Amino acid sequence: MQFLEFEKPLEDLYQQIDKLREVSEKNKLDVSASIAELQSTIEEKRTDLYNNLTPWQRVQVSRHPERPYTLHYIEQIFTGFTELHGDRQVKDDKAMVGGMAELNDMPVMIIGQQKGTNTKMRQLRNFGMANPEGYRKALRLMKLAEKFNRPIITFIDTPGAYPGIEAEERGQGEAIARNLFEMINLTVPVICVIIGEGASGGALGIGIGDRVAMLENTWYSVISPESCSSILWRDWDHKEQAATQLRLTSEDMKGFELVDDVLREPLGGAHNKPEEMAATLKDYLIRTLGELMPINAETRIDTRIEKYCRMGRFVELEPGEQP
Numbered sequence: 001m002q003f004l005e006f007e008k009p010l011e012d013l014y015q016q017i018d019k020l021r022e023v024s025e026k027n028k029l030d031v032s033a034s035i036a037e038l039q040s041t042i043e044e045k046r047t048d049l050y051n052n053l054t055p056w057q058r059v060q061v062s063r064h065p066e067r068p069y070t071l072h073y074i075e076q077i078f079t080g081f082t083e084l085h086g087d088r089q090v091k092d093d094k095a096m097v098g099g100m101a102e103l104n105d106m107p108v109m110i111i112g113q114q115k116g117t118n119t120k121m122r123q124l125r126n127f128g129m130a131n132p133e134g135y136r137k138a139l140r141l142m143k144l145a146e147k148f149n150r151p152i153i154t155f156i157d158t159p160g161a162y163p164g165i166e167a168e169e170r171g172q173g174e175a176i177a178r179n180l181f182e183m184i185n186l187t188v189p190v191i192c193v194i195i196g197e198g199a200s201g202g203a204l205g206i207g208i209g210d211r212v213a214m215l216e217n218t219w220y221s222v223i224s225p226e227s228c229s230s231i232l233w234r235d236w237d238h239k240e241q242a243a244t245q246l247r248l249t250s251e252d253m254k255g256f257e258l259v260d261d262v263l264r265e266p267l268g269g270a271h272n273k274p275e276e277m278a279a280t281l282k283d284y285l286i287r288t289l290g291e292l293m294p295i296n297a298e299t300r301i302d303t304r305i306e307k308y309c310r311m312g313r314f315v316e317l318e319p320g321e322q323p
């Protein structure tokens with residue numbers, strides 16, 4: 001079990017439980033009452049901590065190394081998953097996974113970013129930062145889903161699209177922009193769920209949908225707190241202040257009407273009870289698809305366009321009028 005910086009009080013209590021168990025094994029003592037009392041204290045402390053998380057702490061929870069990623073949810077929620085590879089132009093981007101599966105016997109197409117569960121896999125997956133071929137693979141799978149009338153479900157979890165020179169040379173910006181244009185006009189239902197980090201165009205590249213949901217302890221923003229801090233203050237020391245000012249939490253996004261739904265996580269975060277989180281997400285997907293499927297394609301596209309046109313605030317000035 002790994003603990004975040006603000007979870008230090010929980011770590012200390014778990015260490016006390018471990019010491020009690022060692023004493024029990026050595027001296028054949030019954031310490032079950034003491035352990036039960038400590039476990040009760042842990043739950044009280046965890047409740048207090050997670051009911052009062054700051055924006056920066058939510059960012060930390062979204063990056064927890066034990067947090068469930070896309071492939072975990074695919075395994076827990078769907079059946080018959082068949083992964084599809086490659087963009088038919090450059091190569092198969094391991095940071096972007098996708099394929100066909102069934103959700104309660106309903107054929108669907110799943111696309112999502114995958115960070116990797118250990119050091120070796122994180123390097124293979126490029127820490128969830130897709131290259132242009134990743135976004136082009138995602139688009140290929142979306143058009144395939146449209147051809148066979150399969151709803152599309154995307155899982156977003158990325159610190160951003162890969163910013164390397166080679167990615168820019170192969171058209172990173174164009175690949176993401178193309179996805180935005182094509183996704184707004186897809187004739188099949190599209191559900192997007194932010195399961196971890198939702199940073200910048202890397203998230204938007206698979207984030208245009210009829211319904212966009214965020215798990216409770218995730219974030220969605222044009223820039224990460226660290227990068228924002230480095231631009232405004234020339235260092236990362238103000239990342240906590242940046243996280244607060246960016247208004248990037250799920251609660252903020254729902255208040256701004258930039259996302260449609262927020263899914264509650266188990267106490268202690270999705271990593272604390274991943275199976276429970278998967279069950280909650282599955283119920284949401286089934287219910288939402290049940291709402292979207294009866295709508296005809298033309299109406300669905302019009303509603304999707306109107307939804308994104310309403311985002312942001314602007315004022316139209318008459319010729320010669322001062323702002």
